[in-house]
Amino acid sequence: MSDLPYSKDILRLAAESVGAGRLTPPCETGSEFNPACGDRSIVDLRIENGRIAAVAHETKACVLAQASASILGSALPGRRVDDLAKLKSDVLAMLKGGSPPQGPFERYAHFKDVAQHPGRHTCVLLPIEAALKAASQAREPRS
Amino acid sequence: MMAQAKPRTAAFDPPRKDFPILERRVHGRPLVYLDSAASAQKPLAVxxxxxxxxxxxxxxxxxxxxxxxxxxxxxxxxxxxxxxxxxxxxxxxxxxxxxxxxxxxxxxxxxxxxxxxxxxxxxxxxxxxxxxxxxxxxxxxxxxxxxxxxxxxxxxxxxxxxxxxxxxxxxxxxxxxxxxxxxxxxxxxxxxxxxxxxxxxxxxxxxxxxxxxxxxxxxxxxxxxxxxxxxxxxxxxxxxxxxxxxxxxxxxxxxxxxxxxxxxxxxxxxxxxxxxxxxxxxxxxxxxxxxxxxxxxxxxxSFDREAVKAHEADLLAYAREALREFNWLHVIGDAPGKGAILSFECEGMHAHDVATILDLEGVAVRAGHHCAQPLMERFGVASTTRASFALYNTREDVDTLIRGLAKARKILG
Missing domain, CATH: 3.40.640.10 (Type I PLP-dependent aspartate aminotransferase-like (Major domain))
Known part of the structure; x- marks a missing residue:
């Protein structure tokens, strides 16, 4: 029997919605759309010297995606841009039954029960993918 | 809560025994399959x-x-x-x-x-x-x-x-x-x-x-x-x-x-x-x-198609009546003579979250834009939860759906 992936921690994270809003330019922006449900997460990153100085997100989505975005809102400032790729692979590994991420992203452990709901994995990943797209913009030369 | 029982409108006995999959359990509960608009289950004859x-x-x-x-x-x-x-x-x-x-x-x-x-x-x-x-x-x-x-x-x-x-x-x-x-x-x-x-x-x-x-x-x-x-x-x-x-x-x-x-x-x-x-x-x-x-x-x-239609209409009406008690739930689509598909949105609850909680109650519904994004835009929603009825469904299936929705509201509302 599967466990309900809506713990009090998840619901609280979604309600807190840390980092909700948009940054004032200059910043990098990434947007990710879930074609299965129409949800969208837009993540703004201000990147300075390879580190994320500020983050904001606009996440019109389910509880799981909102909680995931909220973790990014609190944990990303001060992290290296390269940490995002590792975060994605760590979260993916956890959703396939592995250990949760450690360190600043340890609160992704709250999503461990989502592993039993394959159709919801993309919900957790939605804001991470948006953040990765924003980070990739930083590598593109500005026109 | 159960919907108020009205007399059944059609003398149609849902042929559940023809569909072996309906006997299985999901997450430890009897399967209630309300996703036939996406794909219907297959009878033994097929x-x-x-x-x-x-x-x-x-x-x-x-x-x-x-x-x-x-x-x-x-x-x-x-x-x-x-x-x-x-x-x-x-x-x-x-x-x-x-x-x-x-x-x-x-x-x-x-x-x-x-x-x-x-x-x-x-x-x-x-x-x-x-x-x-x-x-x-x-x-x-x-x-x-x-x-x-x-x-x-x-x-x-x-x-x-x-x-x-x-x-x-x-x-x-x-x-x-x-x-x-x-x-x-x-x-x-x-x-x-x-x-x-x-x-x-x-x-x-x-x-x-x-x-x-x-x-x-x-x-x-x-x-x-x-x-x-x-x-x-x-x-x-x-x-x-x-x-x-x-x-x-x-x-x-x-x-x-x-x-x-x-x-x-x-x-x-x-x-x-x-x-x-x-x-x-x-x-x-x-x-x-x-x-x-x-x-x-x-x-x-092999069935009286009109009887099947009346049965499905009865399930729809039964569900529609029960849902009136949920003032936080809004049905989208109430055209006269409509078929047995029920789409709705729940205030403050995302369709995927509702569907996940229903799934854990054994209720299979679909959530999302249902490959109809222009329609979602028309009604100003990103997604809906959809229960769809088939000839094998029963009023008891509807009761389980209603209980599941009440639970979803308790958790997410």
């Missing part, structure tokens, strides 16, 4: 027919001279006859097998309309179409400059035939309309739409993927030019669908896919094509699936 054919009669069809090839060809062509009878086509030659409803509509887009449409010509469609009846026309917009003219639905989800008529102009080359909305359950006034379009010399394609399941379809009476169906929603297998098309249209259409079976003659310098329907069935077709489809249509037709 499964057994396919197994018997695969283990006793299977071979490739057409052009074979051995016994099994003859038997398989006979079964395959009998399936065509069965579909023709189910839709009341004039003959089996008006039935083209496809891999589903989507391919049937794409076939019309490529083989019929792309030859007849120029930049600025129009295709009329409604905002409640499934993407399968939108994207093939977008192809013609992108590639040939066709213009898509959208017909809105009313606030209750109903479609006015006069609104469709008003959208048909001198440059309209096709009206593409669903027979029954996969989101709202709206049954469209198809016969009136066809009459209005024909009065202006415009052919009509109907997406019958839902309509053929819940309505008794008579393509001759409707006078519709094209009617697309899919097997897996008709209690049949996946991988097979059919396009009904008037013979004159089929004869004038160019091939879609090239390969075996669809040719008359191939030389180094020349290829000529078989007559329809073979012209549109390149390659080895879905043979076992065709046998399954025959069994499915036999199965569905």
């Amino acid at each position: 499964l057994e027919a396919m197994e018997a054919f695969a283990t006793g009669e299977y071979a490739n069809v057409h052009r074979g001279v051995h016994f099994l090839s003859g038997a398989a060809t006979q079964a395959y062509e009998a399936a065509r006859e069965r579909v023709a009878a189910f839709l009341n086509a004039r003959s089996a030659e008006e039935i083209v097998f496809t891999k589903g409803g989507t391919e049937a509509i794409n076939l019309v887009s490529y083989s019929y309309l792309s030859q007849r449409i120029a930049a600025g010509d129009e295709i009329v469609l409604t905002v409640m179409e499934h993407h399968s009846n939108i994207v093939p026309w977008h192809f013609l917009r992108e590639r040939q400059g066709a213009v898509l003219k959208w017909v809105d639905v009313a606030a209750d989800g109903s479609l006015d035939a006069e609104a469709v008529d008003a959208s048909i102009g001198p440059r309209t080359k096709l009206v593409a309309v669903t027979h029954m909305s996969n989101v709202l359950g709206t049954i469209t006034p198809l016969k009136a739409i066809v009459a209005a379009a024909h009065a202006k010399g415009v052919p009509v394609l109907a997406d019958g993927c839902q309509g053929a399941v819940h309505e008794v379809v008579d393509v001759q009476d409707l006078d519709v030019d094209f009617y697309a169906v899919t097997g897996h929603k008709l209690y049949g297998p996946t991988g097979i669908g059919a396009l009904y098309a008037k013979r004159a249209h089929l004869m004038a259409m160019r091939p879609f896919n090239g390969g075996g079976e669809m040719i008359q003659e191939v030389t180094r310098d020349l290829v000529t094509y078989a007559d329809p329907p073979a012209r549109f069935e390149a390659g080895t077709p879905p043979i076992i699936e065709a046998v399954g489809l025959t069994a499915a249509l036999d199965y569905l037709s």
Whole structure:
């Protein structure tokens, strides 16, 4: 029997919605759309010297995606841009039954029960993918 | 909480024993399958027919001279006859097998309309179409400059035939309309739409993927030019669908896919094509699936279809009444005479979250945009939760749904 992936921690994270809003330019922006449900997460990153100085997100989505975005809102400032790729692979590994991420992203452990709901994995990943797209913009030369 | 019991409106006993999957448990609870609009479960009659054919009669069809090839060809062509009878086509030659409803509509887009449409010509469609009846026309917009003219639905989800008529102009080359909305359950006034379009010399394609399941379809009476169906929603297998098309249209259409079976003659310098329907069935077709489809249509037709319809309407009304107690839940689509599909949004709760909680109660519903994003935009929502009813569902299934929704509200509300 599967466990309900809506713990009090998840619901609280979604309600807190840390980092909700948009940054004032200059910043990098990434947007990710879930074609299965129409949800969208837009993540703004201000990147300075390879580190994320500020983050904001606009996440019109389910509880799981909102909680995931909220973790990014609190944990990303001060992290290296390269940490995002590792975060994605760590979260993916956890959703396939592995250990949760450690360190600043340890609160992704709250999503461990989502592993039993394959159709919801993309919900957790939605804001991470948006953040990765924003980070990739930083590598593109500005026109 | 239980819905207030009203007398059942139809003396129909849901044939649950015919569907072995309904006996299974999900997350430790009895399965309540309310996702038949996405794909219906398969009765034993279908499964057994396919197994018997695969283990006793299977071979490739057409052009074979051995016994099994003859038997398989006979079964395959009998399936065509069965579909023709189910839709009341004039003959089996008006039935083209496809891999589903989507391919049937794409076939019309490529083989019929792309030859007849120029930049600025129009295709009329409604905002409640499934993407399968939108994207093939977008192809013609992108590639040939066709213009898509959208017909809105009313606030209750109903479609006015006069609104469709008003959208048909001198440059309209096709009206593409669903027979029954996969989101709202709206049954469209198809016969009136066809009459209005024909009065202006415009052919009509109907997406019958839902309509053929819940309505008794008579393509001759409707006078519709094209009617697309899919097997897996008709209690049949996946991988097979059919396009009904008037013979004159089929004869004038160019091939879609090239390969075996669809040719008359191939030389180094020349290829000529078989007559329809073979012209549109390149390659080895879905043979076992065709046998399954025959069994499915036999199965569905073995019931009094009006009684089935009344049963499904009873489930819809029962659910609709129960949901009135939830002032945080808003049903989208309340057109008079609608089919047994119930879409709704819950205040403060995302459809996927609601569906996940229902799933843990054993209730299978669909959540999302249901491949109908223009309709979601029309109603100002990103997604809905959808419960869809079939002949095997019961009022007890509805009760479980209602309990699950109350639980979802408690957790997420």
